[in-house]
Amino acid sequence: MYHHVKQLMYNVKVGEPDVRFGRMLLEQFGGANGELAAAMQYTMQGWSCDDPERKDLLMDIGTEEISHLEVVGALIRMHLQPMKKALEDAEQDPLVAVAGGGGLNLYNSMGGPWTADYLKVSGELDVDLRSNIAAEARAKITYERLIHLTDDRESKDALQFLMTREITHMKAFSAALESLGKEPFSIGTLAPTAGLVNEYYNDSTGDGAEREPQWLKKNGLHIVKSPFSFRGRDSGLSVDGGESRTPAHSNTSSTTRKTA
Secondary structure, eight states, X not given: XXXXXXXXXXXXXXXXXXXXXXXXXXXXXXXXXXXXXXXXXXXXXXXXXXXXXXXXXXXXXXXXXXXXHHHHHHHHHHHHGGGGTOHHHHTXXXXXXXXXXXXXXXXXXXXXXXXXXXXXXXXXXXXXXXXXXXXXXXXXHHHHHHHHTOOOHHHHHHHHHHHHHHHHHHHXXXXXXXXXXXXXXXXXXXXXXXXXGGEEEEOOOSTTTTOOOGGGGGGGOEEEEOSSOEEEEXXXXXXXXXXXXXXXXOOOOOOOOOOO
16 A cells, blocks of 8 residues: 655755756656666565565665655756746757646656666566666666756755665665575576586687786686687678587587588
8 A cells, every 4th residue: 555645755945947957857757767667666576576574675665766756756847847938948848848748757868758668577586686786776876977967956965865865775685685695696596507607708809809807707707719719801700710610518519511
């Protein structure tokens, strides 16, 4: 059950409305990394979760994201207010000004409609938690960029609050993931192919292609030459020897036919 409290989670104020900035803020309303996408993603995951404690976490954060959506919406409305009065301001975004009356709609900053394709819901708790950590990181960096794009102090304060909560959620999702006690690369139930799982293919050619950074060798990885070695020929690329080659660990047999 949901209950609407007629009070914003953060008291939004705007010193000087800026229609252009209001359009940018729409990215966090109806965009891929916005608050609606986060609210729907975590809520859908929560409804599908069989783990009572982690379900509560998903539902709690999903509900908070709806509150964030309300805060972002209030901020956008204040910045878009001039659209209702002046043609010059309305011309900044006719879609918002004419179709939306200078108010809110489920668009991103470029006028693209919100879509459920933004959501990452796998039905596998640890996979979903990893997706959520990444989603919060993307939202955090988006808010950071928005803060840099306005001089309005009150807007910056509201965005700082929202940006900070993204880190809070990252911590909560990370704690939930760690509490499952799964190894970092243990996904699902089927084990990866031994040996192959630790081979990093060097698929680059040209200057510096032979470098082997030490950090890449962590987690058991070692660098091997790609099963497909390419060389330039005229304006294109071809496989050495002119024949297709099958990776050493492939279980698929293949026959190469030669023409006379």
